[in-house]
Amino acid sequence: MTEQELITNIETVPETQEYFINMGPQHPSTHGVLRLLLTLDGEIIKKIEPHLGYIHRSIEKMCEKDSYQQIVHLTDRMDYLSCHINNEAVCLCVEKGLQLEVPERVKVIRTIISELTRLSSHQLWWGVMGMDLGAITTFLYGFRDRELITDIFEETCGARLTMNYNVPGGVMFDIHPNFQKRTKDFITYFRKKLPEYDELLTGNVIFTERTKDIGYLSKDDAISFGVTGPSGRASGFACDVRKRFPYSAYDRVQFEEIVYTEGDCFARYKARIAEMWESMKIIEQLIDNIPEGEHKAKTKAVIKLPEGEYYQRVETARGELGVYIVSDNKKSPYRVKFRSPGFSNLSALDTMARGNKIADLVATMSTLDLVIPDIDR
Amino acid sequence: MNFNIYDFTDFVNSINVWLNTVFPPAAADIAGFVIIGICFLTFITLLGLSLVYIERKVCAFFQQRLGPMRVGFWGTAQTIADIIKLIFKEPLVSKGSDKFLFNLAAFIVIIAPFMAIAAVPFAKGLHVLDFDIGLFFITAVSSIGVTGILLAGWSSNNKYSLIGAMRSGAQIVSYELSVILSLLTIIILTGSLQLSVIVESQRDGWWIFKGNIPAVIAFFIFIIASTAESNRGPFDMAEAESELTAGFHTEYSGIKFAYFFLAEYINLFIIAAVGATVFFGGWMPLHIGNFEFFNNIMDFIPPIIWFFGKIAAIIFLIMWFKWTFPRLRIDQLLTLEWKYLLPINLVNLLLMALVALSGWHL
Numbered sequence: 001m002t003e004q005e006l007i008t009n010i011e012t013v014p015e016t017q018e019y020f021i022n023m024g025p026q027h028p029s030t031h032g033v034l035r036l037l038l039t040l041d042g043e044i045i046k047k048i049e050p051h052l053g054y055i056h057r058s059i060e061k062m063c064e065k066d067s068y069q070q071i072v073h074l075t076d077r078m079d080y081l082s083c084h085i086n087n088e089a090v091c092l093c094v095e096k097g098l099q100l101e102v103p104e105r106v107k108v109i110r111t112i113i114s115e116l117t118r119l120s121s122h123q124l125w126w127g128v129m130g131m132d133l134g135a136i137t138t139f140l141y142g143f144r145d146r147e148l149i150t151d152i153f154e155e156t157c158g159a160r161l162t163m164n165y166n167v168p169g170g171v172m173f174d175i176h177p178n179f180q181k182r183t184k185d186f187i188t189y190f191r192k193k194l195p196e197y198d199e200l201l202t203g204n205v206i207f208t209e210r211t212k213d214i215g216y217l218s219k220d221d222a223i224s225f226g227v228t229g230p231s232g233r234a235s236g237f238a239c240d241v242r243k244r245f246p247y248s249a250y251d252r253v254q255f256e257e258i259v260y261t262e263g264d265c266f267a268r269y270k271a272r273i274a275e276m277w278e279s280m281k282i283i284e285q286l287i288d289n290i291p292e293g294e295h296k297a298k299t300k301a302v303i304k305l306p307e308g309e310y311y312q313r314v315e316t317a318r319g320e321l322g323v324y325i326v327s328d329n330k331k332s333p334y335r336v337k338f339r340s341p342g343f344s345n346l347s348a349l350d351t352m353a354r355g356n357k358i359a360d361l362v363a364t365m366s367t368l369d370l371v372i373p374d375i376d377r
Numbered sequence: 378m379n380f381n382i383y384d385f386t387d388f389v390n391s392i393n394v395w396l397n398t399v400f401p402p403a404a405a406d407i408a409g410f411v412i413i414g415i416c417f418l419t420f421i422t423l424l425g426l427s428l429v430y431i432e433r434k435v436c437a438f439f440q441q442r443l444g445p446m447r448v449g450f451w452g453t454a455q456t457i458a459d460i461i462k463l464i465f466k467e468p469l470v471s472k473g474s475d476k477f478l479f480n481l482a483a484f485i486v487i488i489a490p491f492m493a494i495a496a497v498p499f500a501k502g503l504h505v506l507d508f509d510i511g512l513f514f515i516t517a518v519s520s521i522g523v524t525g526i527l528l529a530g531w532s533s534n535n536k537y538s539l540i541g542a543m544r545s546g547a548q549i550v551s552y553e554l555s556v557i558l559s560l561l562t563i564i565i566l567t568g569s570l571q572l573s574v575i576v577e578s579q580r581d582g583w584w585i586f587k588g589n590i591p592a593v594i595a596f597f598i599f600i601i602a603s604t605a606e607s608n609r610g611p612f613d614m615a616e617a618e619s620e621l622t623a624g625f626h627t628e629y630s631g632i633k634f635a636y637f638f639l640a641e642y643i644n645l646f647i648i649a650a651v652g653a654t655v656f657f658g659g660w661m662p663l664h665i666g667n668f669e670f671f672n673n674i675m676d677f678i679p680p681i682i683w684f685f686g687k688i689a690a691i692i693f694l695i696m697w698f699k700w701t702f703p704r705l706r707i708d709q710l711l712t713l714e715w716k717y718l719l720p721i722n723l724v725n726l727l728l729m730a731l732v733a734l735s736g737w738h739l
Contacts, residue, residue, distance in 0.1 A: 021536045134704025140440035207703045359706040
């Protein structure tokens with residue numbers, strides 16, 4: 001989009017026949033306190049203006065007065081569905097600053113739990129996607145399987161949602177003795193259950209009619225809006241951080257980067273379903289090969305990063321999360337900035353849903369997989 | 378009083394005679410009305426309560442959970458508790474809404490199914506209105522409900538409600554055609570709109586079996602179109618909770634919200650009743666041609682059980698749709714009706730006329 005087009009987009013000039021409607025901050029399908037100001041002509045969307053700030057907790061500012069160990073906990077509350085991956089991003093960034101080499105065991109454990117987190121996030125997304133399109137049963141199916149993953153987390157990390165498992169230098173505790181067995185059991189179980197997801201939703205005529213050729217995002221737009229994650233890859237933008245800039249144990253596992261070129265809602269849907277298969281593949285490769293060793297590298301009680309700027313990117317369930325830390329050699333960072341995937345993905349919503357109907361907006365928003373606290377921070 | 382579970386004609390007549398002996402003629406009529414009214418109010422209330430419970434249980438079992446379990450045995454008293462809550466809730470009227478129409482809408486929505494249910498034949502002789510345009514009457518009065526929905530959407534002074542109401546208007550007006558045309562397909566065979574005659578014409582087999590292929594097609598169209606007409610999923614455009622919060626009844630609370638809810642379930646019952654009567658022989662037991670022994674066994678089951686059994690099967694089918702399929706979009710919904718169902722229906726009607734003329738039906 002050119003600069004001039006962007007400027008004309010910002011102006012709101014209602015024509016005759018047009019009216020406004022506030023979708024949110026309390027609305028069932030914004031899944032949080034997102035407010036969209038829609039300009040409608042009948043049911044056709046003329047313009048979407050997202051209004052943010054309803055759940056702003058100034059996490060970035062809070063980071064400036066906390067120690068590096070404490071910052072990790074705050075990131076749980078950004079994208080709470082991929083909280084482990086958020087923690088990992090901060091830890092990796094701090095470790096980069098300290099030039100700390102973490103034990104191999106930590107790398108593998110982090111990768112396995114990251115992929116489990118991605119699976120559980122996608123399961124929840126699948127359930128919610130069905131519910132947004134009016135098939136409430138999918139929600140319960142998604143939760144049924146997600147429950148097993150949270151049980152695994154509970155055993156190893158002590159919490160089910162905001163796990164706080166990572167600390168700079170490693171993970172908080174060693175894995176539970178049951179962890180490997182339960183994870184393997186889950187993978188065997190879920191390999192049977194995932195085709196059920198396809199039966200219920202993917203093959204359904206109504207579902208494909210509702211999602212095909214809806215919410216189209218071209219590759220160029222995906223790149224210029226910075227739409228990453230499965231949403232970006234469904235438009236042909238190969239942006240998987242795990243593949244492009246491997247971190248933790250991703251350099252030693254075989255998996256495919258899922259890229260589709262259609263760029264519609266159905267492609268984004270397929271991309272996430274395919275990612276679930278890939279995540280299972282990664283876990284299977286690693287689960288039997290967790291190296292022996294320490295679960296944590298030795299760090300000082302008070303971490304001080306050398307003066308400088310550090311950046312680390314990771315692939316969350318929603319896309320690329322970047323952590324940018326500016327340090328002035330004190331106990332807490334001088335400035336922290338999170339490049340959250342949700343914020344960039346949301347910015348493309350107007351381009352994607354314009355000209356479609358209200359019902360399509362719900363489908364489009366659902367396939368972007370927005371988590372509102374991630375957008376606002 | 379000779380009560381016979383297989384034939385209510387004598388029982389109903391004897392009540393009538395008894396009323397006439399106790400009261401003067403004019404008062405006897407009024408007493409009759411009052412008795413019928415009380416019977417129907419009780420029936421509808423029980424129907425609403427049990428259907429809500431059934432829907433919650435059916436939906437729960439589809440979703441691999443248990444549903445209400447706490448209040449009463451297996452949660453049977455849950456809906457009663459909910460109704461008590463709704464009765465005691467404050468009936469809010471939002472600012473800027475048209476108060477008169479806002480209140481009226483809830484009543485119109487509930488009156489329509491009340492009127493339609495009067496013409497439903499429950500069993501032999503158990504029938505309030507049995508006149509020669511019975512089926513026409515049911516389809517006509519049950520569409521009064523859409524006026525209530527449109528009024529509710531308009532008077533709420535809420536854009537979501539208005540969109541929901543407009544969707545609902547477009548939808549019901551469209552699908553009404555398909556419902557009536559699919560019923561007409563069977564009317565070609567029965568030759569009468571009187572419901573008791575339609576039931577009686579299926580003594581030696583139900584129309585869905587006797588009516589050859591067109592009857593089966595008509596039944597499928599009827600189920601699709603009537604699900605759409607009653608605003609149930611996957612055609613619940615007017616509510617569409619993920620798009621329009623709650624559609625036309627967003628602003629309603631307390632007992633007026635309960636009216637909308639109740640009306641939806643009575644409509645479900647009426648659809649199932651019409652479907653059962655026209656396609657599955659109403660209260661008529663399953664008879665197969667000349668198998669006397671089999672027919673006698675089937676006759677042993679009381680007609681009222683046949684009737685409610687068939688209704689339960691159809692209601693289960695409709696609930697199954699709702700809890701499995703995603704919702705359609707409004708334009709897809711209208712495309713389905715005008716581009717597919719209606720032409721198929723018209724061709725089917727011609728086909729049925731051909732079948733009836735050539736005597737290919739049984």
